[in-house]
Amino acid sequence: MPWLNQVVQITLINLKNIPQRLGTSLVVVVGIAGVVGVLVSVLAMGEGFRHTLASTGRPTRVIMLRAGSDAEMSSGVARDQATVLGNLPGIARDGGGRPLVSAELFVMVDLPRHGQTDPNNVPFRGVQPAAFAIRDEVRIVEGRRYARGVREVIVGRKAAQQFAGLAVGSRIAFRDSDWTVVGTFESGGDVHESEIWADAEVAMSAFRRSGFQSVTAALADPSQAGLAGLKDSIGRDRRLSINVLREPEYYAKQASILSKLIGVLGYSVATFMAIGATFGALNCMYSAIASRQTEIATLRAIGFGGAPVVVSVMIEALVLALVGGAVGGALAYVYCDGASLSTLNFNTFSQVAFDFRVTRGLLVQGLVWALLIGAAGGLLPAIRAARLPVTVALRTA
Amino acid sequence: MRYLPLLWAQLFRKKTRTVLTVLSVLVAFLLFGLLEAVQVAFDSGADSADAKRLLTTARYSIIEPLPMAYATRIERVPGVVGVAYADWFGAKYQNESNAFAVFAVDPARYLDMYREFEIAPAQREAFVKTRTGAVAGKRLVDRYGWKVGQKLPIASEIHAKSDGSLNWEFDLVGVFDAEDPAVRANTEVVLINVAHFDEARQLGKGKTGWYIIRIADVDQAKAVSADIDRTFMNSPDETKTAPEKEFALGFARQIGDMGALVTRILIAVFFTILILTGNTIAQSIRERVPELAILKTLGFSDAAVTALVLGETALLFVIGAGLGMLAAVSMLPVLNGATGGRFPPLFVETGTWLWAAAVALGLTVAVGLPPALRVHRLRIVDALAGHR
Numbered sequence: 028m029p030w031l032n033q034v035v036q037i038t039l040i041n042l043k044n045i046p047q048r049l050g051t052s053l054v055v056v057v058g059i060a061g062v063v064g065v066l067v068s069v070l071a072m073g074e075g076f077r078h079t080l081a082s083t084g085r086p087t088r089v090i091m092l093r094a095g096s097d098a099e100m101s102s103g104v105a106r107d108q109a110t111v112l113g114n115l116p117g118i119a120r121d122g123g124g125r126p127l128v129s130a131e132l133f134v135m136v137d138l139p140r141h142g143q144t145d146p147n148n149v150p151f152r153g154v155q156p157a158a159f160a161i162r163d164e165v166r167i168v169e170g171r172r173y174a175r176g177v178r179e180v181i182v183g184r185k186a187a188q189q190f191a192g193l194a195v196g197s198r199i200a201f202r203d204s205d206w207t208v209v210g211t212f213e214s215g216g217d218v219h220e221s222e223i224w225a226d227a228e229v230a231m232s233a234f235r236r237s238g239f240q241s242v243t244a245a246l247a248d249p250s251q252a253g254l255a256g257l258k259d260s261i262g263r264d265r266r267l268s269i270n271v272l273r274e275p276e277y278y279a280k281q282a283s284i285l286s287k288l289i290g291v292l293g294y295s296v297a298t299f300m301a302i303g304a305t306f307g308a309l310n311c312m313y314s315a316i317a318s319r320q321t322e323i324a325t326l327r328a329i330g331f332g333g334a335p336v337v338v339s340v341m342i343e344a345l346v347l348a349l350v351g352g353a354v355g356g357a358l359a360y361v362y363c364d365g366a367s368l369s370t371l372n373f374n375t376f377s378q379v380a381f382d383f384r385v386t387r388g389l390l391v392q393g394l395v396w397a398l399l400i401g402a403a404g405g406l407l408p409a410i411r412a413a414r415l416p417v418t419v420a421l422r423t424a
Numbered sequence: 425m426r427y428l429p430l431l432w433a434q435l436f437r438k439k440t441r442t443v444l445t446v447l448s449v450l451v452a453f454l455l456f457g458l459l460e461a462v463q464v465a466f467d468s469g470a471d472s473a474d475a476k477r478l479l480t481t482a483r484y485s486i487i488e489p490l491p492m493a494y495a496t497r498i499e500r501v502p503g504v505v506g507v508a509y510a511d512w513f514g515a516k517y518q519n520e521s522n523a524f525a526v527f528a529v530d531p532a533r534y535l536d537m538y539r540e541f542e543i544a545p546a547q548r549e550a551f552v553k554t555r556t557g558a559v560a561g562k563r564l565v566d567r568y569g570w571k572v573g574q575k576l577p578i579a580s581e582i583h584a585k586s587d588g589s590l591n592w593e594f595d596l597v598g599v600f601d602a603e604d605p606a607v608r609a610n611t612e613v614v615l616i617n618v619a620h621f622d623e624a625r626q627l628g629k630g631k632t633g634w635y636i637i638r639i640a641d642v643d644q645a646k647a648v649s650a651d652i653d654r655t656f657m658n659s660p661d662e663t664k665t666a667p668e669k670e671f672a673l674g675f676a677r678q679i680g681d682m683g684a685l686v687t688r689i690l691i692a693v694f695f696t697i698l699i700l701t702g703n704t705i706a707q708s709i710r711e712r713v714p715e716l717a718i719l720k721t722l723g724f725s726d727a728a729v730t731a732l733v734l735g736e737t738a739l740l741f742v743i744g745a746g747l748g749m750l751a752a753v754s755m756l757p758v759l760n761g762a763t764g765g766r767f768p769p770l771f772v773e774t775g776t777w778l779w780a781a782a783v784a785l786g787l788t789v790a791v792g793l794p795p796a797l798r799v800h801r802l803r804i805v806d807a808l809a810g811h812r
Binding site for chain 2: 050051053054057058061062064065069072095096097098100101102103134135136137143145146147148200201234235268295296299300302303304306307309310311313314370371378
């Protein structure tokens with residue numbers, strides 16, 4: 028394998044003298060690290076947002092909204108409708124024969140972020156007692172549950188992190204009344220952790236509402252047939268004009284606008300940066316081969332082929348790109364992974380808090396981008412290096 | 425200017441390298457132009473705000489309604505010269521939620537309040553007189569191909585008619601537009617006459633979403649706001665009043681960390697570009713040390729040679745930045761077309777050009793100064809002898 032041997036030899040020489048060309052080589056590394064870092068962190072934000080909504084709800088549960096409404100905010104379910112829905116045969120019951128159903132009030136309250144004064148639309152959910160049996164992922168991590176019939180709230184872990192005045196024991200003023208924070212809950216990092224929960228009946232009187240926004244229930248038979256049965260019985264009842272969705276389906280919909288926006292932002296910015304970095308890599312590799320012109324020509328003169336030269340230059344570019352990609356990915360991981368932020372979800376018009384998620388898939392994607400940039404930046408200089416006639420190269424160097 | 429040909433010759437001494445460097449600077453500024461346009465669009469609510477307008481909402485949450493009867497009481501507050509109100513309809517058009525915003529308004533009050541909305545007097549008159557009337561922003565009318573005089577079927581996700589149906593129908597009697605691109609984003613709305621809306625809806629009669637108040641004197645904004653809120657204090661519907669601009673900014677801040685994110689991306693971009701070009705320029709100057717020494721031998725002063733090196737860097741950035749910004753400007757109309765008007769119109773404002781110039785200057789100094797200073801200290805003898 029003399030050809031392969033030649034490639035290995037030249038590549039080793041190239042890689043060994045990188046330290047002598049550290050400046051230009053670093054340019055490729057830094058340029059590509061910048062692209063990959065930005066790409067991975069922006070996409071990690073989208074990933075975290077999607078993950079938060081995607082991990083909300085279980086396929087064994089349904090949310091029922093007024094027909095025609097796509098979000099709880101704009102939905103309305105009257106009290107008598109909620110009662111009818113709760114007694115439908117398709118809905119699961121607990122050991123005591125009570126239906127696992129929670130009719131819920133969903134409103135927004137204004138709260139400032141920590142250290143700020145501007146109001147944010149923080150979701151406030153009034154739930155019925157069965158809510159905790161239905162959503163068994165909800166666990167109190169500090170304090171206790173609110174007492175029934177009292178103006179007490181429990182707050183999601185993420186809401187407490189982002190917004191001021193939600194520590195256990197503090198009092199918050201909403202409409203007409205003061206509420207006491209008596210506990211903090213977590214629910215597996217889902218969207219409910221951005222919410223404030225209270226007893227539905229108390230909340231309805233305080234917010235002067237006569238109806239609910241939605242009804243959440245556990246299915247007696249979680250199969251497709253069970254859901255169809257429930258839909259049928261709702262469709263047959265003329266008092267009801269209700270849309271039934273499995274929870275994951277509903278929450279995935281709530282992610283649509285913002286995830287699309289983040290995706291467009293991430294990919295378009297990264298594309299432009301990648302183009303810029305490719306120019307930088309081209310520059311660097313051109314000057315790398317220019318400074319080694321004599322050396323390459325000498326190798327050619329003593330019998331090394333053109334192809335090994337091309338391959339070796341490409342390998343050098345790819346190695347540098349890979350280092351850049353790794354650095355960029357590592358920076359994104361160190362700075363972003365797990366960082367929390369909260370923003371307005373345009374679908375629900377309310378705040379949702381989530382963590383950046385730098386996943387393995389994103390890191391691999393970053394490395395692929397890095398290699399593509401390296402390949403694009405290495406190819407032309409490599410071909411030039413191999414094509415230059417030996418005599419010309421030796422004379423003009 | 426005399427030295428421009430010399431600068432040019434220096435710059436294109438190695439054509440490939442210069443072209444590649446200019447291209448990477450170009451891409452950076454293209455990105456700068458585009459991202460700043462997005463930022464401006466986010467803030468355009470604040471930019472188009474009129475300092476003489478206040479907004480009143482329910483105290484505890486923007487979604488709570490206020491009685492329509494507050495209009496006359498707010499009018500009596502000293503310093504108030506005009507009052508309008510609007511209610512959120514929650515539109516669903518062609519089965520798409522929030523395809524655009526629909527506000528239920530008192531036509532005369534609302535159009536008097538937003539004088540920047542231009543509408544033909546006859547159409548305005550028709551809107552005031554037609555109880556089922558609606559007017560729409562020109563961008564929406566163009567997007568959906570509506571014609572004045574047609575019926576506009578729009579469903580509501582919130583408001584049912586008294587028969588329980590959520591499907592409403594209005595008569596499109598006019599089209600409005602705005603000159604200023606920052607205001608044009610606010611014309612992406614359908615206004616419906618509250619007269620029919622309030623009469624026909626099942627629930628919430630006599631309530632509205634928020635009030636818009638015009639005051640006589642900008643300096644009185646704080647005092648008038650406080651007066652309005654005091655008027656309704658301890659009533660079942662307490663209010664919160666703030667200048668329109670503050671309201672718009674507060675809304676932009678709800679998006680929160682997004683703006684900060686754009687800034688961070690730009691910093692990453694420029695840092696990367698700085699490294700890329702800085703290295704190239706330093707290298708190009710290093711290669712030319714003997715030439716620069718000859719210039720000094722010919723009688724160019726230290727300062728002149730330094731200025732030449734700096735000038736060369738500046739030229740590189742001016743060309744790259746200028747072309748990048750021009751590329752951004754020419755790309756935006758295409759982008760605006762591609763989003764189908766679903767996103768507020770993007771445009772590059774004068775401020776962005778100034779920022780670009782400042783950034784280009786800053787980069788020139790950061791990148792060009794170190795090699796320029798080295799050239800300044802260069803001794804002819806050493807340079808010609810090949811010592812650096």
